[in-house]
Amino acid sequence: MLLICCTACKKNKSDNGEETLPDVDIKTRVVASGLSNPWEMIYGPDGLLWITERSGKISRVNPQTGAVTLLHTVSDVVSNGEGGLLGMALHPNFTANPYVYVVYNYNSSGNYREKVVRFSYANNALSNPQILLQQIPAANIHNGSRLLITSDQKLLISTGDANVAENAQNKNSLSGKILRINLDGSIPADNPVAGNPMWSFGHRNAQGLIQVGDRIYASEHGPDSDDEINLITKGKNYGWPNVKGFCNEPAEQTFCAANDVAEPLKAWTPTIATASISYYNSDYIPQWKNSLLLMTLKGTRLVQLKLNEAGTEITASKDFLDGDFGRLRAITQSPDGKVYISSSNGNDDKIIEIAK
Numbered sequence: 001m002l003l004i005c006c007t008a009c010k011k012n013k014s015d016n017g018e019e020t021l022p023d024v025d026i027k028t029r030v031v032a033s034g035l036s037n038p039w040e041m042i043y044g045p046d047g048l049l050w051i052t053e054r055s056g057k058i059s060r061v062n063p064q065t066g067a068v069t070l071l072h073t074v075s076d077v078v079s080n081g082e083g084g085l086l087g088m089a090l091h092p093n094f095t096a097n098p099y100v101y102v103v104y105n106y107n108s109s110g111n112y113r114e115k116v117v118r119f120s121y122a123n124n125a126l127s128n129p130q131i132l133l134q135q136i137p138a139a140n141i142h143n144g145s146r147l148l149i150t151s152d153q154k155l156l157i158s159t160g161d162a163n164v165a166e167n168a169q170n171k172n173s174l175s176g177k178i179l180r181i182n183l184d185g186s187i188p189a190d191n192p193v194a195g196n197p198m199w200s201f202g203h204r205n206a207q208g209l210i211q212v213g214d215r216i217y218a219s220e221h222g223p224d225s226d227d228e229i230n231l232i233t234k235g236k237n238y239g240w241p242n243v244k245g246f247c248n249e250p251a252e253q254t255f256c257a258a259n260d261v262a263e264p265l266k267a268w269t270p271t272i273a274t275a276s277i278s279y280y281n282s283d284y285i286p287q288w289k290n291s292l293l294l295m296t297l298k299g300t301r302l303v304q305l306k307l308n309e310a311g312t313e314i315t316a317s318k319d320f321l322d323g324d325f326g327r328l329r330a331i332t333q334s335p336d337g338k339v340y341i342s343s344s345n346g347n348d349d350k351i352i353e354i355a356k
């Protein structure tokens with residue numbers, strides 16, 4: 001790669017104009033194997049890795065011993081194609097409010113749908129499922145769905161277009177959105193449209209969601225081009241299906257000007273299949289501070305996305321683990337800065353610890 005010394009900013013610049021990020025001598029360790037499409041992973045307050053598998057299992061994995069302990073099988077999960085048990089979130093104050101939130105696909109009178117359900121946790125078991133949102137359209141492709149509980153105690157839910165692209169632009173459809181509800185399932189009074197869970201629209205299939213300060217980042221799968229990282233703003237239109245990636249083609253420019261479309265922070269062509277994202281700011285791996293860490297499925301690698309101080313731009317990127325574990329889906333971190341990721345190859349999937 002051609003390196004040009006940029007005297008104005010005193011940083012190395014690669015030939016694509018990005019800052020060149022330092023190498024990191026990371027070490028990987030397979031914590032557990034024999035899993036099937038682990039979709040979500042959370043480093044829990046109990047020091048265990050809480051995982052979902054698409055088939056409907058919720059398990060906890062001991063990051064030291066690798067022991068996998070089944071916690072619950074969600075009985076009405078229907079896994080068609082990309083569908084099944086997907087995202088999960090734990091209540092941020094889990095000791096006082098031991099609630100586990102999940103999003104999954106099911107059959108409703110013969111129609112494939114998606115719903116958000118809250119379970120109560122006690123004595124190593126989940127019980128008392130409460131439906132918070134249901135009848136979200138679903139299909140064998142493009143079901144989202146990542147969950148995120150924000151610092152203001154709202155639940156964000158990314159939904160895919162369920163293979164009906166036009167619904168992403170329809171504010172009254174639950175498809176192709178970032179939805180926002182209260183933790184009891186009611187609709188917040190400060191949502192963009194009264195009585196509507198829509199928070200942002202024009203999404204194709206967002207499968208990564210993370211909060212950093214007052215900012216929300218989402219990753220999104222593009223079609224045959226333009227995977228995206230977006231900064232999510234209340235009520236904004238993110239373009240799909242009228243716009244792919246940036247507003248750079250003539251028809252897109254017309255649509256973007258008329259609809260105040262938010263462009264991504266970054267887009268990838270060819271696509272890498274952008275999945276879960278995490279925000280890294282630990283001193284443990286200082287080279288990764290103030291970066292998003294992105295899992296990629298087709299790309300089979302971890303991508304570091306360095307942010308500027310304001311978090312409004314991605315200034316550089318660097319690839320890790322290229323091809324080492326196949327498709328990568330979920331990511332979480334321990335409080336001491338170790339990173340845990342999951343593969344998603346369909347059989348003998350692994351949870352891998354990244355340390356230094």
Ligand SMILES: [Ca+2]
Nearest residue numbers: 238239240245
């Ligand atoms: Ca977009």
Ligand SMILES: [Ca+2]
Nearest residue numbers: 244245246248
């Ligand atoms: Ca474009």
